[in-house]
Amino acid sequence: MSGKQIKKTHSCPEKRPKNKTPKNIHSKKRKTKKHIRYIKQKEAAKKRQATRRQKILFELGASLITLTIVIYILSLFTFSFVKVEGYSMVPTITNGEWVFVNKLAKRRRFKLILYKDPESKETSVRRLIGLPREKIYYKKDKLYVNDHEVYERFIDSEVQRAKQSKSLYTADWTPRQQVIPEGKYLILGDNRPYGIDSRDYDCVDEKNIVGIVEMRVLPIQNLKQF
Known part of the structure; x- marks a missing residue:
């Protein structure tokens, strides 16, 4: 070995970066x-x-x-909506129209009523003409109640047309019982020549009257209060 003293050098280890989490x-x-x-x-x-x-x-x-x-x-x-069947009430109401029925309304002459047939159970609309204890008859197209003429304005145009053709719209007629019994009502269709009503089946019983027809509701364009 040479006389020169060899100086040992110690290399410093590299510093590792600290684990820092970036802000992002x-x-x-x-x-x-x-x-x-x-x-x-x-x-x-x-x-x-x-x-x-x-x-x-x-x-x-x-x-x-x-x-x-x-x-x-x-x-x-209190009320119901009913579809009318038949043509006995023409021209006032015709087949297929719907009406509003008030079950609590008072029964008065010329009101439209809905009644139920006790045998068939079918309902129909007719006009109330005679009340209990009244004498009713028709003569020369005029209604008489207790021998006094009563004007039926709702069929006036039909009566006038019949008069022009020298015929009667409502034929002369007297009920079998001249005085309507208690609890009974005489009803007729507005289509007098062809309607089926008390002239065919006599007076109807009070218990079979469902209510008063107050309005036609359908078809909507024919909406009308009676």
Whole structure:
């Protein structure tokens, strides 16, 4: 070995960089958390909205069912809608039209009534002409009540046309019982030449009168109050 003393050099190890998380990573994490919270809030809001909608629909359905039941119960005792069958009430009401019937209205002369046939159970509309304890008859196209003439304005045009053709719109007629019994009513169709009414089946019993026809409701263009 040479006389020179060899100096040992010790190399310093390289310094490792410290594990530092960059700011942009923290920022991204915050944004991701915010986005997740937003999505969760949005989903929760949708669920609440769906729950509210279901509740509203349920309450609406329950209300409609309750209303339907109430209307049905009321209709049993107070009113009904009926489709007219036949042509006995032409020209006032014709076949296929719908009418509103008030079951509580008072029965007065010339009111339209809905009555039920006790045998067939079918309902029909006719006009109330004679009341209990009245004497009714027709002579020369005129109605007489207790021997006094009573004007029937609702068939006036038909009577005038019949007069022009030298015929009668309502043929001379006297009921089999000159005085209408208690609890009975005499009814006629406005279509006098062809209507089927008390001239065919006598007076109707009070218990078979369903109610008073107050309005034609359908077809809508023919809406009319009687």
